[in-house]
Each structure stands twice: as C-alpha cells, then as structure tokens.
Amino acid sequence: MSEHHIKLPEGSIEKTTTTLNLGPTHPATHGVMQNILELDGERIVSTEQTIGYIHRAFEKLAERRPLAQITTLTDRLNYCSSPLNNMGWHLTCEKLLGVKTPKRVDYLRVIIMELARIADHLICNSIAGVDAGAYTGFLYVMQYRELIYEIYEEVCGARLTTNIGRIGGFERNFNDIAFRKLEKFLREYPKVLKEFENLFQRNRIFMERTMGTGAISAERALNYGFTGPNLRAAGVDYDVRVHTPYSSYEDFQFNIPVGTTGDNYDRWLVREKEMWESLGIIEQAYQKVQEFKGAEAEVYHADVPEYYLPPKADVYTKMEALIWHFKIIMGETNIPAGEVYHSIEAANGELGFYLISDGGRTPYRLHFRRPCFVYYQAYEELIKGSMLSDAIMTMSSLNLIAGELDA
C-alpha cells in the first residue's frame, strides 16, 4: 500500500486494492489470455495469469496422427511465424528417421525461416508501437509482411497456416515468381526497416514508455528458462542457430545482437537488430542457392520414398509410387522406435519437439517446448510494482502468442 493511500480504520474488512480483469478479450492482449490484476491506485500489487482459453490438445491429437499430419498442428502454435514451426517439426522427424537433406534444401529452408522470423519480429515491434500509441509504423510495415506472405503463397499456396515443406524437403521447387518477389523484398525492405527504426528508436515518447520497464536480469531470465530475443535482451548470447546449428546454419555469417538491461526497450532493439541479421542471412542463402547449376539447381527434396509423396504422374503409372502414395496418405508407415529432442530458434526462442516413438505408426508421445509458455510465467515478476500502462507495454514486448501459450 502506498503512502498516499487512504488509511482505513483498524480492523476494517474493506478491501484497499482494486481487482481488475485484463482480458480474456482486450485489445492489448493480442490474443485470448487473462490477467487478474490487484491494483493499488495505478500500481500493480499482484497478478494472476490465466491461460488455456484456446487450448486445442495438440499433444493428445498428435498421438493419433502420422508424422506428416502433425505439421498442420504445428502451424497453429505461433501463428505469426508458422513456417518456423513447420521446419522445426520436419527437422525433428528427419532426425528421428535419419534423413539427410541436400544443401539446396537447407538453404531454401533458411530463406523461408528467416523470412518468417522477420514477419514475426515485424508484428511484435510494430504492435509495441501501437500499444504505445503510434499506429503509423504498424500500417506502414504491414505491406512488407504482406510481401513475405506472398512469397509463402508462391511456395506452398497458403499464407497464415502454411503447412510448408515436407519431410525431406519442399513439396515443390520454388518458382520464378517466388524468387522475383524475394528479390523485390531484399531490394525494398531495408529502406522501409530503416524508416521504421527512425520512427521509434530515438523517439522520446517511445523511449520513455519502454526504457526501464519490464526489466529482468540475466540471472533471473535464465532461471525462468527465457530463450530467444527476450533472453538476449538481458545480455545472454544464447541462440540455437549458433549453439546447435541445424539446416546448415553453420554456413552463414551473422551476429547475435544482445541487450544489457532486459527491459522493454532492449527487447525491442534486439528484435530490430535481428531483422537486419535475418536480412543478411537471406541474402547469403539466396546467393548460395543461385550458385547451384544444372541438375543440382533442380533439387528440392531428399530421396525418402517412405515419407515424401511421389509425383502424381508416377502414382498413376508406376506400382511402387502408387504403394508409397497410398501408405503415406493413409499413414501406414511404421516410424522407427526412438526418443528424440530437437529444437530450433523460433521467433520467440527455443522451440523444442520431444518425440517418443514406440515403433508404431504415430508418435507415442509428443511434447512441444513452447518458448512463450515458459517465459510468460515471469510476467508477474516483471510488472510487480509498476504502473498498469507499463504492464501493457511489457505484455506487448514479450511477444505473447496465445496459440503458442496454449498448444
């Protein structure tokens, strides 16, 4: 209770704090989640997070689905960057099955993954602006998220829940339009990102709103299991792409931006810098892709007939292809028994898949290590004692995605 608060008589049973329900549907929660705040004036005394409003039992559903059909479940985890989840899942399956993907596939995957990372960070950072009262930046950069979505569309036909790629590679080769759009993105986006940065980075109002609020120390962040930009903002340079490279990330040159204070401003800056790094990675990857010549330039999947659908023409004319096609569609392939944990650097941090197979046709158990779920529990510690308006900024800069929280 603060000093200015009205003192109630001794033994009074009247509450001295206000209970406020923030959410489940509130414009600032960006998804369905609830916070029950105890307020003393405008200061937060305590909070209790309620999650699970869009829980869809993915882990249970996955126990009855063949591997390929689980990809669509992963789409719906962090739906701002579905391709990252999809790729993470394919890589997990490939690890279990021992599939080695060709280099060109790895590089194409890197392009898609980094585009998804940009799309995700773009949303988070521009929405942080909206929550602070600056709408223009958001509307401006959405054009370029649209362009990223158009690239997805050329590759897989979908925009939001992408189901992109297959075990072993991509469902089809990237077409010319996809590459033209990618070139357009690489040409135009840096200028826009720079302008977007100018709107916020040294903007007095934005800095006042974000600096020093929602801060966490490196030690506490590690203890809470923070990963991704939120951990790096606190000064720990942990990045799965560097620590445990997958999909040939070891072939690329890039920096891991880190912050110092772990507050909302640093989180924003780290995401901003990561977008620049992602742009650099995409440029390198695109260059590497262009270096493939002749037959190599047409490779877009590994040779895994048990899990990769044969071309439709073959299905009608060749016996083997017909059999594989049937077995894949009906999910009648037995998965090798084993336990595998694989993680990727998703937009929010380490997205892990813990897959146990007992040799049947479906996973025995599948667990998603969702970065959002792990770090949202620190929310109370982050906002305790701060103002209500800071709590909104903190929620926004943590980049909470309800789909990922609830699985």
Added chain:
Amino acid sequence: MSLTNEIIKQRLTEKFGDPVTGFEESYGLLSFEAPKELNLKVLNFLYDDEQLKFRFLTDLTGVHYPDKAGRELAVVYHLHNLADNVRLRFKVFTGISQPDIYTATGLFSGANWMERETYDFLGVNFVGHPNLKRILNVEEMDYFPLRKEFPLEDQTRIDKDDEMFGRG
C-alpha cells in the same frame, strides 16, 4: 577440456553409485534415470557441480506408460549446460497410485508452469509446489487427459473395427 557425455556419466556414478541407471545415448543426447526420491539430489548435483553446471531447465514434461507396473508415470527433465553447450535428459519414474515427486521449483523458477502442465495432463503430484493447480484445462476437470486410458479415435488403426466409429 570440454564436457563429454562420458565425463557426466562418470561424475554421476561417482556421486550416486548404483541408483543412477539406464545410461544411454540417443541421437547424441545422454539420457539416464534415477529413483524418484533422488530427483532433487541429482538435479542439485547437476546444478552445483563445478564441472557439470547444468543450470538451464529447457523442458519438463511427463509420459504415461500404462504397461510398466509400478512405474507408470515418467517425468522427463531436459537440462542444458549453456557454457559448454551440452544437453542431457533425466527421467524419474513413479507408480500411478501414488504419483508424488518433489518439485524442482526451488531450483528453477521456470519449472513452476511446466510442473503445473504436467500435473494438469498426467496427474503427477509435485510435492512442495507453491501453486499446483490446472493450467490449460478447466479447473472442474476430474481426469488427466494425456493418460493412455483416454484413447482418441485411431486414424491409422490396423484392426478396421467399426466400433471405433460408434457403429459396432
């Protein structure tokens, strides 16, 4: 000298002896198990030991094995030594009739919700947890949905039994 799975195994055997068993390496990841009474001692040792330093809890989850009598529920910890960049998997098993396991919240703040999730879905009772209640499911729920006695319709069934579709 960098930390290898061999060294971890050796340190654990030196410290705990026979109770720590089931060492295996699957896909490069060291995995082992310990009796459930020892879970905190092992976690503490892995955390504090100057050489091991497993101070990052990546993941905590549970698995239900209905056929293993007396050890039906498993709690699986994935730990990470960020300095040497080594991961390991640590399991404890418990009987389903009394699924009590000591909480790791004292060591890792992040274990709080992970344990609540494991309780919510599999009914593992984490002894000493500050706030052990359901997290994703509704509080009125009176069963643990990820246990194997609640089967979904098997889309890849071998038996082709029409009973599965309610037409039996």
